[in-house]
Amino acid sequence: MDRIDVKILSYLQEDCRMPISTLADKVGLSTSACHRRIKLLESGGQISGYVARLDAKALGYSIEIFVEITLHSQSEDTLEQFERAVQKAPEISECHLMAGQADYLLRVVAKNVADYEQIHRNALSRLPGVAHMQSSFSLRTVRPWAGVPVIQS
Template sequence: MHDYDDTDARILRVLQAAGRISNAELSEKVNLSASACHRRVQRLESTGIIRDYVAMVDARKVGRPTTVFVEITLSGQADEVLDAFEREVALIPDVLECHLMAGSADYLLKVVAQDTEDFARIHRRSLARLPGVAQMQSSFALRTVFKTTALPV
């Protein structure tokens, strides 16, 4: 169940591909008047369906071409252990994503680094010091085959 219709979905698809598009261009692409389009976008923003607008930065061009997925198993499952881990991991700027998982690992992190030496530094200075960590397994991405931020709406 969602709080948007097919016209809203068209707007969302366009904005996910081109977030800086003008309202006039957007209204033309989705076949709406500019005022109706503007009202719909405002409603999508106010209801939180559109959370924010960001610039997508090329990791290679800013010196962070290495992506590492880190599986973390904690020493316990108590709420205070999970809360402490989640508070601390959110403070590490090299960690782009942190997911609580079902399965063998408790968390899956997506980490960016300059290279393997830089990841070793991140691992030693940040990841290994996270509270409650019992085990870590790191997997280096060799190549990104496909990546999108666009949700299928």
């Protein structure tokens, strides 16, 4: 991981479909050398995949909600059951086990408020072990996910 790898990661994190020859120019390498480094970053696990970014709004998902969830108990069994259910719920875009007041932080996108109400009733509140839920609505995304802050190490 030298400064060239950092540049490569940084560019690929913005646009992973640019031709390797273009990327090679940007970082000051030949195409083949750049290609070799990319393959090393892939096999080394620094790059975990390449994905299309979809525009939630363009697909009709106009609202985004962060949901803090508290469970009845923190027993291993309760957590496990809860997490298994989360994995199966396509309505949930992301889930973190948290330190602090709430046990979990979920992230949900919905088409509109009515759609969210439906998700809240039929999916979220039916997750096993839930004692309390608090929804926080995002009014506007100030800065969309900008990726890991790749800096020289």
